[in-house]
Amino acid sequence: xxxxxESGGGLVQPGGSLKLSCVVSGVTDPMxxxxxxxxxxxxxxGVACINGGGDLRYYSDSVTGRFTISRDKAKNTVYLQMDxxxxxxxxxxxxxxxxxxxxxxxxxxxxxxxxxxxxxxGTQVTVSS
Numbered sequence: 001x002x003x004x005x006e007s008g009g010g011l012v013q014p015g016g017s018l019k020l021s022c023v024v025s026g027v028t029d030p031m032x033x034x035x036x037x038x039x040x041x042x043x044x045x046g047v048a049c050i051n052g053g054g055d056l057r058y059y060s061d062s063v064t065g066r067f068t069i070s071r072d073k074a075k076n077t078v079y080l081q082m083d084x085x086x087x088x089x090x091x092x093x094x095x096x097x098x099x100x101x102x103x104x105x106x107x108x109x110x111x112x113x114x115x116x117x118x119x120x121x122g123t124q125v126t127v128s129s
Contacts, residue, residue: 001026002024002025002026002027002031002097002118003024003025003026003120004022004023004024004025004033004095004096004097004118004119004120005022005023005025005120005121006020006021006022006093006094006095006120006121006122006123007020007021007023007123008020008021008123009092009093009123009124009125009126010124010125010126011126011127011128012085012125012126012127013127013128013129014085014086014087014127014128014129015084015085015086016085016127017081017082017083017084017085018082018085018125019079019080019081019082020035020079020080020082020093020095020123020125021077021078021079022035022077022078022079022080022095022120023075023076023077024076024077024078024097025076029052030052030053030054030071030073030076031052031097032049032050032051032052032097032098032099032100032103033049033050033069033071033078033095033096033097033103034046034047034048034049034050034095034096034097034098034103034106034107034113034117035047035048035049035069035078035080035093035094035095035096036093036094036095036096036106036112036113037089037091037092037093037094037125038091038092038094038122039090039091039092043112044094044112044113045060045106045110045111045112046060046103046106046107046108046109046110046111046112046113047059047060047063047067047080047093047107048060048063048067048069048080048107049069049100049103049104049106049107050069050070050071050078051100052100054070054071054073056100056104057069058103058104058107058108059107060107060108060110061110062088062110063082063089066082066083066084066085067080067081067082067083068080068081068083069081078095080093080095082125085125085127086127087127087128088127089125089127090125090126090127090128091124091125092122092123092124092125093122093123093124093125094119094120094121094122094123095119095120096113096117096118096119096120097117097118098113098114098116098117098118102114102117103117
């Protein structure tokens with residue numbers, strides 16, 4: 001059974017950077033991974049996704065040019081580099097795996113993932129001065 005564990009969240013000032021990690025275990029092949037975030041009182045929304053091969057990446061409009069998703073297959077880890085953070089980026093960030101077309105749709109429409117997606121426990125990102 002696939003397991004995902006996020007880390008790297010924290011408190012950062014506006015304009016700062018953080019790098020989130022999502023370690024994937026329980027699978028033998030690289031899985032498509034999406035990053036989602038959920039602010040208080042809102043639904044979970046797609047932020048970025050990457051396919052198993054690492055050559056396809058999609059971003060939501062709000063993070064394009066500021067966030068970069070990447071993966072290290074040898075470490076079974078997917079990263080989300082977040083630069084030029086602003087208070088609107090404050091949320092719990094989750095990584096999830098699902099079929100890539102569904103992740104892509106969720107990211108490009110900033111919609112929630114499918115119920116059948118597999119999730120990590122989340123990591124809090126707070127952007128505040």
